[in-house]
Amino acid sequence: MFIIFLLIGISVLVAAGFLGAFLWAVRSGQYDDDYTPAVRMLFENEVGGSNKPAGNKPPARHT
């Protein structure tokens, strides 16, 4: 029955991994604004054209 100890240990580790991911997501500000990103993803990226190369990077998220 040793396998149960091992499996429970793994399951708790996996769960802890998800908890860590959640905490990271909150920390990086992903829960601060739940409206704008939903609108932003609908904007089309213009392809080519006369954009200056320096300004052609997509607006990145920052906190």
Place this chain on the structure above:
Amino acid sequence: MEAALQTNIQTCYHCGDSCNDEPIVAHDKAFCCDGCKTVYELLEENNLCTYYSLEQTPGISGKQPLAESRFAYLDDAGVETQLVNFRSDTISKLTFYIPQMHCSSCIWLLENLFKLNPGISESTVNFMRKELSLTFFHQQTSLREVVQLLARIGYEPAITLADTDGKKTTRYSRTIIYKLGIAGFCFGNVMLLAFPDYLAVTNSLQRSFGSFFGYLSLILSIPAMFYSARGFFTSAIEGLRQRMVNIDLPIATGLLALFFVSIYQIVTGTGPGYLDSFTGLVFFMLIGKYFQQRTYDTLSFDRDYTSYFPVSVTVLKDNQEEESIPVRNLKVGNRIRIRNQELIPADAMLLRGTAMIDYSFVSGESEPVEKVVGEIIYAGGRQVGESVELEVVKEVSQGYLTQLWNDSVFSKQEQAQNVGTYANAAGKWFIIAIMIIAAGTLAYWVPRDLTMAMNAFTSVLIIACPCALSLATPFVHGHTLRVFGKNKFFLRNTAVVETLAKIDTVVFDKTGTLTEPSAAEVTYKGKALTPVQEQNIKSVLSHSTHPLSQRIFQSMPGTTTSVQNFKEYAGKGLVGEANGQLVRLGSAAYLGINAANAHDNLQTAVYVSVDGVLLGYYTFYNVYREGLTDILEGLQDKKIAVLSGDNDHETERLRELLGEKASLNFNQSPMQKLEYIQQLKQQQQRVLMVGDGLNDAGALKQSHAGIALTNSITNFSPSCDAILDATAFNKLSKFLAFSRKTMKIILAAFAVSLFYNVIGLTFAVQGLFTPIVSAIIMPISTLSVIVFASLSVKIAAKRAGL
């Protein structure tokens, strides 16, 4: 597309305003003004026309062009360091508040600012908070250029004195989300480990792994106990310190009992403990807290005058040179220049120019007040028209208006303003009842069976944990908040719902609250005018920019003709010739009428004479807001009072509207308004104040609940408990009635949770309380209270028509 353009030709392509006069046509598109056209051309040049395809006419009207020199203060290094959040060798980061943001086109344009100014490296919008975070290379561009660019495209950031008050921590509180996440993690895993206990078949498994499972769940519930549940303990202790029993005290005792009994059982190997119930309770109650804490981030309820005053002002030096200095450094005796649409930051005396001061934010009065040289102008007014010169007579912090904020009302922080909430009152009786039952159980079992006695005693404490009780209030209030929000009534927090339900006196401000600020009824009294005379008067009026002239002009039908020899005398009146008739309009003194013949000194009147013959005068009446009679009908069971800073010429009309019992008070200064509310409170009345201007700020703060009425919720509004959009004013009585109804729903939810408690307690006093009973009763009671609260608020809202 072409067809659409044809039909829309009369509305501006940029801002959607109707093009009253001749539209300016450029690039096949119609614009209402040069400002809008310029913005369009700027965007077109930079390939940013997607702006117009995302939403129809997304722009902000550029009708009022303002001098860009007013941003000169941003070149000041001191101001810049106060505004910038972060600065390195190459980049600066800062956040602007942009109230004009209103649609997805705005987001798109603001996030593409780098195309307009290559010095901007990136810009990110938080739409709900109407904030724009900017990063720019300060070697390529300057703060002033960035702000000017924003202003040019119609998104002028609101930079106010409050922004320079030191670094505001605009960080959102993420604590509740962390707590919720961790409690959820603990709950899920402990539940998994506790599962074998629920099934009798796994007894053998239980025997061999029991202690391992027990210790593991103990470790898992430690973060729930010491991090997630901490708020309940601190709140309970705080309550005890103030010699008060709040709802968190029974919760805290229940949680403590659960946790320590579980530790005891696990360590001694006498049982599996109740850690699954414990973590579950913490998780569910945090959901309730989360609901309670979710308020409106976008709205600011704590503004004082600093978030309204500008950062800097133009000072004239002895050699007539202009210099922009921070408002805080303004000294008595400084000469300042105030341009069109600028705000007067300190009480000052007018030295040169005609001042038309718009005090709408201070008094709610929409009509600009005319001031002549030598008069003192109080801070807070906005100049309309030409630029004027003033001499400062009082420092900013000593001004008439800012004095109001020095009153003790504002230094007091949120205290026991909100009369004891239902939940806290219930908590008190709850803990008394539980202590009696627990003692009774102990008394019954001790002579019979000592271990059973301990068991039953702790069971009573555990099962009685009033989690369902504590959930009812946040859920009912949270949903009520949402219903109100949908109807454009925004509460500061959930506690306000309860305060609103207990209101028995409603005090209204008159100007701007009961009356429509943008409209006034114009009546003419005197000899009847012939159509030709009317046309002539209208024609002469059309040349004047004076607000009273504009009002009369708009109220008159017909067309205009050409006018000769038009002249306007500031503060007096105007004269002009039309169709050969000499028309004069103005004050009584201007037309040579002595005060005895003037009809009524209290009311604003514009006299008119044609060819030297006095014909009559125009007077202005307030227009009361639509639906006012409905509201007053709905408030019949309450005492009504009106506080007005105005004179009493409207007494009769107000009497008619409000009835005999209402108390009407005129000529009230902001301080007197505040004192009036204090008096009412001393008479044990629960006062609701409805106001709109800064002059109501003291009264709003002093009352049990203060509602600020505003035409645009993102605009400035004085510090208050709730913000009501003016379009929803007619629902005010419904809101009050609905908040009373929610109180009944809370009582019903209490009854539901009490029912479960009675069942649980019958098990507990008999010593039959086992982990499986706990695991069934606790979540069911919690969930059913949540569902009951949510559904009944929804149904009640539908019935109330909200």
